[in-house]
Amino acid sequence: MTPIAPRVPESRLDWSERRHDRPPCRRVVILGAFGGDGSVDLRGFALGIAVSAALHVFYMLVLQRGYAVGNLSTVYATARGSGPLLTVIVAVAVLGERPSPIALVGIAAILVGVIGIGFVDRNGGAAQARRGVDPAIVFGLLTGAAIAAYTLWDAHALRAWHISPGARLAASAVVVAGIALLAM
Structure with missing residues (x-):
């Protein structure tokens, strides 16, 4: 049987001193959300x-x-293609990761697809009349850079401060929702 929460070392919890007014499952859920063994760095978590x-x-x-400024098909495809591409570039150049040959083939395919969409998805009138870079591609690339930034940051935070992925997702969602409500 697979345990629901990671095993907590005996030295971390003295079950004889457990508070009886709080169900034991609450403690397990709280410990699991903040890293599993109660050793979460709250400043790092925050x-x-x-x-x-x-x-x-x-x-x-x-x-x-x-x-708002470009075609959905251009912005979204450029963002979703460039985000993983930029993530891998930073992971290789800065973090020293070494992708497998098949992963490099996949990265090349993403690059070709992103560039292809930039050329193919131009609607006749406005895009051809405009000189310069399509703003949809610019915002798609900026979005891709943001995807790479939050991907790399989240991986760092999870590893450095032993944050549970579920806790990170839930807490970030609450903070983002709070910011959105304040902006309204």
Whole structure:
């Protein structure tokens, strides 16, 4: 049988001193949400969540602006193609990761697809009359950069401060929703 929460070392919890007015399952859920063994760094958790939320808000703002100035098919495809591409580039150049040959083939395919959409998805009139870079591609690339930033940050925060992925997702969502409500 697979345990629901990670095993907590005996030295971390003294079950004989457990409060009887609180169900034991609550303690397990709380410990699981904050890293599983009660050793969460609350300052690191707060910093991780705050930066993640800010990057997600930036991502949403840039994406919405891209939708306002360009074709959905161009903005979204460029963002979703360039985000993983930029993530891998930073992971290789800065973090020293080494993708497999098949992963590199996949990255090349993404690059070709993103560039192809930039050339193919031009509607006849306005796009051809305009000189310069299509703003849909610019905002798609900015959105892709935001995707790469929050992906890399979230991976760092999870590893550095042993934050549970579920706790990070839930806390970031609450902070982002709070920011959205304040902006209304």
